[in-house]
Amino acid sequence: MPTYDYECGGCGHAFEAFQSVSEPHLKRCPECKKPKLQRLFGGGAGFLFKGSGFYTTDYRSAGYESAAKADGPGGCSGDPTSCSRPGCGDA
Numbered sequence: 001m002p003t004y005d006y007e008c009g010g011c012g013h014a015f016e017a018f019q020s021v022s023e024p025h026l027k028r029c030p031e032c033k034k035p036k037l038q039r040l041f042g043g044g045a046g047f048l049f050k051g052s053g054f055y056t057t058d059y060r061s062a063g064y065e066s067a068a069k070a071d072g073p074g075g076c077s078g079d080p081t082s083c084s085r086p087g088c089g090d091a
């Protein structure tokens with residue numbers, strides 16, 4: 001379960017809250033009871049966001065690589081008369 005950092009815009013009270021990602025964000029400050037809480041991006045939650053970002057980037061670049069390979073030698077028929085790849089059939 002991720003940890004979210006909250007800070008109150010009313011009294012400045014800051015704290016961490018353990019919440020499920022499906023739970024709505026907290027709004028009411030437990031100290032001053034004003035609905036001025038703001039969720040901070042940092043700490044555990046920020047780390048999680050970075051992690052998923054890296055994963056997405058890795059996945060994407062891997063996809064680009066395989067797509068490039070399909071256009072290159074992998075997609076070559078080996079027949080110089082029907083393949084437009086420069087140098088096809090030389091090897």
Ligand SMILES: [Zn+2]
Binds near residue numbers: 013030031032033
């Ligand atoms: Zn407060």
